[in-house]
Amino acid sequence: MLTLDRRLFLKGAALIGCSAAAHPLMSSMTFAALPGENRLVVIILRGAMDGLDAIQPYGDPMLRKLRSKLSVGPDAGAFDLDGFYALHPRLEPLLPLWKKGELAFAHAVSTPYRDKRSHFDGQDVLEAGTGNDLPVDRRVGGWLNRLLQVTPGATAETAYSVGVEQMKILSGKAAHLSWAPRTSLNLSAQAQMLLEHVYHDDPLFRAAAQDAVQISAEENSDGDKMSGPSAGAQALAAFAASRLNGDSRIAAFSIPGWDTHANQPVVLGRGLERLAAAILKLREGLGDNWGRTTVLAMTEFGRTVRENGSGGTDHGTGGVLLMAGGAIRGGRAYGDWPGLGEGQLYADRDLMPVRDIRAYAAWAMHGLFGIKRDALEGAVFPGLDLGGDPGMLA
Amino acid sequence: MSFGFPELAAIRLGFGLSPLTPPPADVEAVLAGPANAGPGPEAMTTEKASEIATRFRTGLKARRENRPEPPEAKKADRQLGTMLVEDLRRRTIRALEDPIGFGERLVQFWSDHFTTRATNKVNNALALAFVDEAIRPHVNGRFEDMFFAADTHPMMLVYLDQISSRGPNSPFVRRRSERRLGLNENLAREAMELHSLGVGASYDQKDVRELAELLTGLSFSHQEGFAFRPQWAEPGAETVLGQSYGGQRRGGLDDIRAALRDIARRPETASYLSRKLAVHFVSDDPSEDLVEALAATWRDSGGDLPQVYRVLVSHPEMESGLRAKVRQPFDFCVAGLRALGIRGKQIAGLELADFRRAVWGPIEAMGQPWARPKGPDGWPEDADAWVGPQTLAARINWSLRVPRQLLRELPDPREMLVSTFGGTQSEPLAWAVPKAESAAEGVALILASSDFNRR
Numbered sequence: 001m002l003t004l005d006r007r008l009f010l011k012g013a014a015l016i017g018c019s020a021a022a023h024p025l026m027s028s029m030t031f032a033a034l035p036g037e038n039r040l041v042v043i044i045l046r047g048a049m050d051g052l053d054a055i056q057p058y059g060d061p062m063l064r065k066l067r068s069k070l071s072v073g074p075d076a077g078a079f080d081l082d083g084f085y086a087l088h089p090r091l092e093p094l095l096p097l098w099k100k101g102e103l104a105f106a107h108a109v110s111t112p113y114r115d116k117r118s119h120f121d122g123q124d125v126l127e128a129g130t131g132n133d134l135p136v137d138r139r140v141g142g143w144l145n146r147l148l149q150v151t152p153g154a155t156a157e158t159a160y161s162v163g164v165e166q167m168k169i170l171s172g173k174a175a176h177l178s179w180a181p182r183t184s185l186n187l188s189a190q191a192q193m194l195l196e197h198v199y200h201d202d203p204l205f206r207a208a209a210q211d212a213v214q215i216s217a218e219e220n221s222d223g224d225k226m227s228g229p230s231a232g233a234q235a236l237a238a239f240a241a242s243r244l245n246g247d248s249r250i251a252a253f254s255i256p257g258w259d260t261h262a263n264q265p266v267v268l269g270r271g272l273e274r275l276a277a278a279i280l281k282l283r284e285g286l287g288d289n290w291g292r293t294t295v296l297a298m299t300e301f302g303r304t305v306r307e308n309g310s311g312g313t314d315h316g317t318g319g320v321l322l323m324a325g326g327a328i329r330g331g332r333a334y335g336d337w338p339g340l341g342e343g344q345l346y347a348d349r350d351l352m353p354v355r356d357i358r359a360y361a362a363w364a365m366h367g368l369f370g371i372k373r374d375a376l377e378g379a380v381f382p383g384l385d386l387g388g389d390p391g392m393l394a
Numbered sequence: 395m396s397f398g399f400p401e402l403a404a405i406r407l408g409f410g411l412s413p414l415t416p417p418p419a420d421v422e423a424v425l426a427g428p429a430n431a432g433p434g435p436e437a438m439t440t441e442k443a444s445e446i447a448t449r450f451r452t453g454l455k456a457r458r459e460n461r462p463e464p465p466e467a468k469k470a471d472r473q474l475g476t477m478l479v480e481d482l483r484r485r486t487i488r489a490l491e492d493p494i495g496f497g498e499r500l501v502q503f504w505s506d507h508f509t510t511r512a513t514n515k516v517n518n519a520l521a522l523a524f525v526d527e528a529i530r531p532h533v534n535g536r537f538e539d540m541f542f543a544a545d546t547h548p549m550m551l552v553y554l555d556q557i558s559s560r561g562p563n564s565p566f567v568r569r570r571s572e573r574r575l576g577l578n579e580n581l582a583r584e585a586m587e588l589h590s591l592g593v594g595a596s597y598d599q600k601d602v603r604e605l606a607e608l609l610t611g612l613s614f615s616h617q618e619g620f621a622f623r624p625q626w627a628e629p630g631a632e633t634v635l636g637q638s639y640g641g642q643r644r645g646g647l648d649d650i651r652a653a654l655r656d657i658a659r660r661p662e663t664a665s666y667l668s669r670k671l672a673v674h675f676v677s678d679d680p681s682e683d684l685v686e687a688l689a690a691t692w693r694d695s696g697g698d699l700p701q702v703y704r705v706l707v708s709h710p711e712m713e714s715g716l717r718a719k720v721r722q723p724f725d726f727c728v729a730g731l732r733a734l735g736i737r738g739k740q741i742a743g744l745e746l747a748d749f750r751r752a753v754w755g756p757i758e759a760m761g762q763p764w765a766r767p768k769g770p771d772g773w774p775e776d777a778d779a780w781v782g783p784q785t786l787a788a789r790i791n792w793s794l795r796v797p798r799q800l801l802r803e804l805p806d807p808r809e810m811l812v813s814t815f816g817g818t819q820s821e822p823l824a825w826a827v828p829k830a831e832s833a834a835e836g837v838a839l840i841l842a843s844s845d846f847n848r849r
Binding site: 047048166171190195197199204208209254 | 778795829843
């Protein structure tokens, strides 16, 4: 166990990534099925995915003016989707889904959270599903939990929180199950960078951290290869699929590693590979049930429209919502494009949100589970104006 | 944010700040810790340890003779097998429940000063009894009493080979001249070199030998218990550091007590232990001023530990040079659990395997396997000894994994930054924590930081 715990991963030039065997939280509770066959998977992308790079609006000429190295579009290997948007090269594994109508997105969406651009607060708001009329209060519970509360027939088995990452989105009064695989945990690129910063003024710690890189390289060269970079996300997806094939209808997990302040092509590329692997694993695991499944991949906010000085982007506002599954009407973009020109950006730096990301989630729940509009606006997402149905379910 | 004595005392003298308990208001609050560090209701005794060991041995004997193991022997086997892990759990719980932690830090300090180790499973319970019988009762008492209790405790007699030492001219040896029995100097040497005077003091080989001769007669076995056996003892007076003990009136244990008391009261002992305390609590290289202040009180009070602690706690140097020390792995884990707001009760309720995963395994990976120090000189003090690539990786690993293992809801890293450091956090850490991309990584950053790993 100790040698496993000490398994290290070579990352970057100066710092270590650490892995850890996670603790299984498997528990058994009552079994009963939620009426209906539809399934919802929510993937939280922690760290703020750069929507403008994942789904590149290369048809907007301003993009090339604001970004020269990132989000270059088909000229740099991205896959054209509809003449305006292009799919990041590392999302290539999802291209067949787009073509089959099983992948879609809504660009320029956000939660009501604004301006402070804190990951913690941003994720809290995203998972709580509350608006600005309520203070950022992390004790109100998550919106998937409130969904369970308004769903007749929901039981503990109905929803699964998967992974070691705490999922506030499912916390609250309604019972649910959680499970974490024995998999490795790694420090994200951002955490490595921050740790390097923290150790910088302490020569003892700085030196030890540097040498650890070499040790980790040696340990990894002859160590077992059971965990590729996407193994963790795949394990979560595989487990979620197995539960959803049973009595569960809702699953939530998260994929970290999106805080691409520097070296974005590498860091984001890794994150997108993980995301694509997780979605494909869900599809594979769900088999025929994939046709009744909706996957929503949501992040706390987007990133700055302009590149920063270190090959990355900083915290922004509007981002992208990715949708996948056989239950969606895919192969198309939802929502309006706000533009990137003069006066069109939020605070002159971020993509302007054109729609509340909760509205898409709400319409999905309406379509999948028949949750009424007043329950969605009053209980699940208190204070939300649902607006018109985007019609993204097939 | 400003900080002062309360924060510094909690971090340097205790197990760090906690969101559950306020830091010590003053010197008295800190000194209340050692007064409460006595043996607890679950204390192990030599008698109980021998009872378990004896049952265990009936199992060994049965196996040798191909007989079925009696159930009570199997039970003893299991007890001894998990005893050190349960001991670590017990110590972790007490450390978490000690309001400041200074008392339990001192238990750790003195147990390490008088290092013992059960090299055979049969003695695992005896190792616990050592701390409960020889260390805890004297943590807030006089050094000379602890010195005598420790160096005559069965666990120490076993660990430093005293039980095989015989006076070369003792009746026992003379009757068995063919068996080449004789003196073992191990305990006598360490009693002076490590436990009291220090290696630099002016004692010589003759003092070691004469003390070793004086110590002959101390015996222990699980079957027969602790005893002074005059027939093992070297006859005649022994001269240690110019003082003669024994002589015509062979007093056995009383002569040993007198000799150890005199050694404890020597100024070299005052200096050696004052420095060691200063090194442990303040800096790998403490000022002469601090060491001398401690030593003066030690000498004047005859090694009355509460008075010495008071000088340490109220010395102006407590307010300068924060983070000269690296937290040893046990201290790091306890401080981490405290900072996360985890209570002793929760640790008590963990499955053994989960406790192993949370503390036992990690401190081994960090270089401090519980109850298994490398030698009689105990764990090293210098920062370099604790921060290497492997061991730092283990600390980072813990920071990333254990909070999520033990907590359903992680603290907000921004709040934890304040509750953990109380204003002492460095600028780079204060800058970095809010930038972590998730609460889990923010918490990991706090715990893995050099700010937190130092004290």
